[in-house]
Amino acid sequence: MQSVRVFFCRTRSDVDVLWEHHSSNETKIRNGEMNMKKMMWILMGMMFLVTPPAGAEIVTFDDLSLDPESFYNGSDGAGEFETTGVIFNNVYDDTFGPYWEGFSYSNTTDTTTPDFTNQYSVITGIGADNSGIYGVAYLGFIGTVPIITFADEVNLDEVYITNTTYAFLAMQDGNAPAKKFGGDTGDDPDWYLLTIIGKDVDENVTDVIEFYLADFRFDNNSQDYIVDEWTSVDLSSLGQVKTVEFSVSSSDIGAFGINTPTYFAIDSIVIDQDSDDDNGGGNGSTCFIHLIGVD
CATH class of the missing domain: 2.60.120.1350 (Protein of unknown function DUF4465)
Known part of the structure; x- marks a missing residue:
């Protein structure tokens, strides 16, 4: 079983983006579409990566x-x-x-x-x-x-x-x-x-x-x-x-x-730099990291 890290990010534009990192190759898969023959999710842990607001x-x-x-x-x-x-x-x-x-x-x-x-x-x-x-x-x-x-x-x-x-x-x-x-x-x-x-x-x-x-x-x-x-x-x-x-x-x-x-x-x-933003300041994004096992 090979280990794959998948990053799921939701931005303020509501576009879900997935990054698949498989061995040394990286493929970006947008809008929730993933072309993988077989996948088994093994939740080893989850952490939040919060980027600062755009402002x-x-x-x-x-x-x-x-x-x-x-x-x-x-x-x-x-x-x-x-x-x-x-x-x-x-x-x-x-x-x-x-x-x-x-x-x-x-x-x-x-x-x-x-x-x-x-x-x-x-x-x-x-x-x-x-x-x-x-x-x-x-x-x-x-x-x-x-x-x-x-x-x-x-x-x-x-x-x-x-x-x-x-x-x-x-x-x-x-x-x-x-x-x-x-x-x-x-x-x-x-x-x-x-x-x-x-x-x-x-x-x-x-x-x-x-x-x-x-x-x-x-x-x-x-x-x-x-x-x-x-x-x-x-x-x-x-x-x-x-x-x-x-x-x-x-x-x-x-x-x-x-x-x-x-x-x-x-x-x-x-x-x-955007203290007047009524939406809490900028285009921040929150990402989840999951560890996945793939046959």
Whole structure:
């Protein structure tokens, strides 16, 4: 019995399309017509593949170039980098050794090294939607605010956020001076908060969104969490923005400020280019994948 994958997609035009992938040959069969002598459906599993609406643009880092297991931290002195027409700020200073703030981008995959040498890795080991390259933000001693700047005012739909490996392991296990969140008993009400600020072309604040990268304030300790996967953050309430700024705060404060490593990872910023669409925005399509056995 040979294995065949069939993709069934329904688009807004109500045209059903089937793709048959048989060995190395692909045949597209439209409108539900399939010319196969014998077919036995064996449902091994089903998953949804949802494409973004036609009125949406996704800003990723995959059009940037990196060697394997490497990163860009602004060492060329550019002060920023651009992807998909969107600008991410960066500050780099090597006066006392290599140092950066703002945004960098990376494809490193280390999810186990718990210290500063692993500052560019994401806890998932990969970008959102299994992409190779993702963004990393750092809010450091100089005080640089990570800022995303768009060519024009835009309406944003969502962004995917998670922890870096360095920050995650510091909160999970402790890494002096950073404490283990929850303390020895698990009862300490610790938290690590990302604040997202939208601003219009006149630099007026449009809205402020809060997203907890870790939260141990629950009465039931089993509800405490540290974000360890790419998580969608709804940005629609920001309205029309020209820039988006980020800040972090934490319950773990020491003599020199936040003890928690002040990093987060970012990917897949969805720009809604058709926000007035009464039908929910664009010509998205949903596909089902079935595994079929054929004699």
